[in-house]
Amino acid sequence: MNITFQGHSCFTVEVGEYKVVIDPFLTGNPIAKLKPEDLKCDFIIVTHGHGDHIGDTFELAKANDAMVISNFEIVTYCQQNGLQNAHAMHIGGSHEFPFGRVKFTIAHHGSCFTTDDEIIYLGNPMGVLLMAGGKTLYHAGDTGLFLDMQLIGEMNKIDTALLPIGDNFTMGIDDAVKAAELLNARVTIPMHYNTFDLINQDASVFTSRVAKKGQQARILNVGDSYDF
Ligand code: NI
Ligand code: MN
Numbered sequence: 001m002n003i004t005f006q007g008h009s010c011f012t013v014e015v016g017e018y019k020v021v022i023d024p025f026l027t028g029n030p031i032a033k034l035k036p037e038d039l040k041c042d043f044i045i046v047t048h049g050h051g052d053h054i055g056d057t058f059e060l061a062k063a064n065d066a067m068v069i070s071n072f073e074i075v076t077y078c079q080q081n082g083l084q085n086a087h088a089m090h091i092g093g094s095h096e097f098p099f100g101r102v103k104f105t106i107a108h109h110g111s112c113f114t115t116d117d118e119i120i121y122l123g124n125p126m127g128v129l130l131m132a133g134g135k136t137l138y139h140a141g142d143t144g145l146f147l148d149m150q151l152i153g154e155m156n157k158i159d160t161a162l163l164p165i166g167d168n169f170t171m172g173i174d175d176a177v178k179a180a181e182l183l184n185a186r187v188t189i190p191m192h193y194n195t196f197d198l199i200n201q202d203a204s205v206f207t208s209r210v211a212k213k214g215q216q217a218r219i220l221n222v223g224d225s226y227d228f
Contacts, residue, residue, distance in 0.1 A: 001135045004224065010022065020041065021043070029052070046068060049073070050142065051114065070088070106124075110125060143170060163180060166199030173209070188216070
């Protein structure tokens with residue numbers, strides 16, 4: 001599995017011949033280098049309805065004829081707005097796709113889409129386990145720390161965990177260090193920081209504190225790839 005950090009919580013994942021993107025927030029993302037028209041994908045996984053995660057989902061799905069994979073509410077919202085190629089799942093459920101298996105986990109956060117004058121509720125937010133080619137990737141979505149991360153770590157041999165560290169809307173560094181410990185992934189990579197001033201963090205503080213506990217952590221700069 002090969003992952004590339006596209007800024008914020010957006011990762012492109014290459015599994016064999018398939019290209020998957022998680023939380024494709026490129027337009028309006030000040031640290032993104034990739035333009036939506038340059039992103040090729042077959043599948044789009046959306047963890048929750050906030051604009052910095054659903055992002056360019058509609059444009060990308062249409063341009064690439066890509067399938068959207070998300071919770072029932074987000075998938076229904078997509079289908080009501082012209083995206084028929086969408087697969088609904090929910091927390092605790094898993095499903096085999098051509099690229100591998102997706103399982104959604106809990107995340108403690110919100111999930112809505114805001115227009116100029118209304119808030120559309122889009123179900124519960126989620127994290128995602130992506131299992132392909134004998135490897136397991138965990139993308140925590142936006143979440144606070146929760147003890148069930150220990151269970152997720154016990155029941156899945158996680159190769160790479162992607163954890164938010166930006167604070168304010170999600171875990172900050174203190175809680176993310178504890179999350180890394182509970183998940184016990186082979187490598188932990190921080191996300192959801194330095195996109196906006198409000199979530200500025202020194203990611204090296206996170207990685208060094210994780211390393212001090214005997215676990216591996218690494219920083220991916222925007223555009224960096226990691227193969228595992
Ligand atoms: Ni969010
Ligand atoms: Mn977010």
